[in-house]
Amino acid sequence: xxxxxxxxxxxxxxxxxxxxxxxxxxxxxxxxxxxxxxxxxxxxxxxxxxxxxxxxxxxxxxxxxxxxxxxxxxxxxxxxxxxxxxxxxxxxxxxxxxxxxxxxxxxxxxxxxxxxxxxxxxxxxxxxxxxxxxxxxxxxxxxxxxxxxxxxxx
Amino acid sequence: xxxxxxxxxxxxxxxxxxxxxxxxxxxxxxxxxxxxxxxxxxxxxxxxxxxxxxxxxxxxxxxxxxxxxxxxxxxxxxxxxxxxxxxxxxxxxxxxxxxxxxxxxxxxxxxxxxxxxxxxxxxxxxxxxxxxxxxxxxxxxxxxxxxxxxxxxx
DNA sequence: TGCAATTAAATTGTGTGCAATATAAATTGC
DNA sequence: GCAATTTATATTGCACACAATTTAATTGCA
Numbered sequence: 001x002x003x004x005x006x007x008x009x010x011x012x013x014x015x016x017x018x019x020x021x022x023x024x025x026x027x028x029x030x031x032x033x034x035x036x037x038x039x040x041x042x043x044x045x046x047x048x049x050x051x052x053x054x055x056x057x058x059x060x061x062x063x064x065x066x067x068x069x070x071x072x073x074x075x076x077x078x079x080x081x082x083x084x085x086x087x088x089x090x091x092x093x094x095x096x097x098x099x100x101x102x103x104x105x106x107x108x109x110x111x112x113x114x115x116x117x118x119x120x121x122x123x124x125x126x127x128x129x130x131x132x133x134x135x136x137x138x139x140x141x142x143x144x145x146x147x148x149x150x151x152x153x154x
Numbered sequence: 155x156x157x158x159x160x161x162x163x164x165x166x167x168x169x170x171x172x173x174x175x176x177x178x179x180x181x182x183x184x185x186x187x188x189x190x191x192x193x194x195x196x197x198x199x200x201x202x203x204x205x206x207x208x209x210x211x212x213x214x215x216x217x218x219x220x221x222x223x224x225x226x227x228x229x230x231x232x233x234x235x236x237x238x239x240x241x242x243x244x245x246x247x248x249x250x251x252x253x254x255x256x257x258x259x260x261x262x263x264x265x266x267x268x269x270x271x272x273x274x275x276x277x278x279x280x281x282x283x284x285x286x287x288x289x290x291x292x293x294x295x296x297x298x299x300x301x302x303x304x305x306x307x308x
Numbered sequence: 309t310g311c312a313a314t315t316a317a318a319t320t321g322t323g324t325g326c327a328a329t330a331t332a333a334a335t336t337g338c
Numbered sequence: 339g340c341a342a343t344t345t346a347t348a349t350t351g352c353a354c355a356c357a358a359t360t361t362a363a364t365t366g367c368a
Contacts, residue, residue, distance in 0.1 A: 018214060020212055023279075026211075027304070028182060028186040030228070030229045031303060033230075035182060036325090036326095050354095051354065051355090061174065068315090074184070075187060077357090079319080084354070102315095104316040104317070105363095106316080122168045125168065125172065126168070142299055142300075143181045146178075147175075149286070149288060149296070150188055152287050222345090230326090231325080231326065232348065233327075233349080234324065237323085238324070241322095256345095258347065259347080260347065
């Protein structure tokens, strides 16, 4: 046995790790982009984008959330959310109001139109599932793995 | 047995499917964003962004690729790649030259500086792995599942 | 009470993503 | 051979993402 050395990965191994096909990050990035593109035509019918759809998913579960609460739910910052929410407001799907109890906060609420969108949106998960040829049980297992991995990174 | 009806998912079930926590797409989106943020400080030291890093991964494996070949490798279109490659060119990491055999094509090649970056980049996969507290075997299995799912969507 | 530290959003600036369109070179059909 | 089609890249316009900074409101605590 050779004497113990500093723990390093040999450079041949490190070179393997730089290959695109070995990158978990790229597998995530490419699949995420692709799935967003799958949603796009369905969401365009509703007049919303994919990140806007995510905001609606949160609000349909709990209406009247602050920008910060939305940001924590979606892991997005105010630099992304503020202009996005302003677009949703000007399109008539949400209202943005200062919280009277804490004037720093802006509370985002569904309008009637925003609530109404939910009925049409109920068709979306099914329409998406049709385009993904994998058993639902596998998709669910994959989702849980991804959620778990994200938690370990926090 | 009730008479066969049109195959539809009951609306209570559809409502479940609209919850954020049940969305595979969001699990992908949020994890992909988060991992990109993990890379950002490491890549900033090299003077590149995450998508630029992906371009370099391709070129380090096969130098001198056309814009179209890069786009197929990374699943990105010319609207994304053209300005990104121009930034990489002006930062001195790649050259962009019309292919003499086919004047429609633009061949992207590594400069000396672009090739040199690879040495520093060899440290990156290891640095990332340290921030993700999961066995490499699991990460590898996850990557393969994601690659497979992307193929089924093509 | 008073004011420094913290918190919540907004703003600024840069860099993606992508649909739609434009431009130009190569290929195909006749 | 050459017009019509196809292919490769670029451009335009819009909507994210996010780091860094700014502004304003609240909290903590001496």
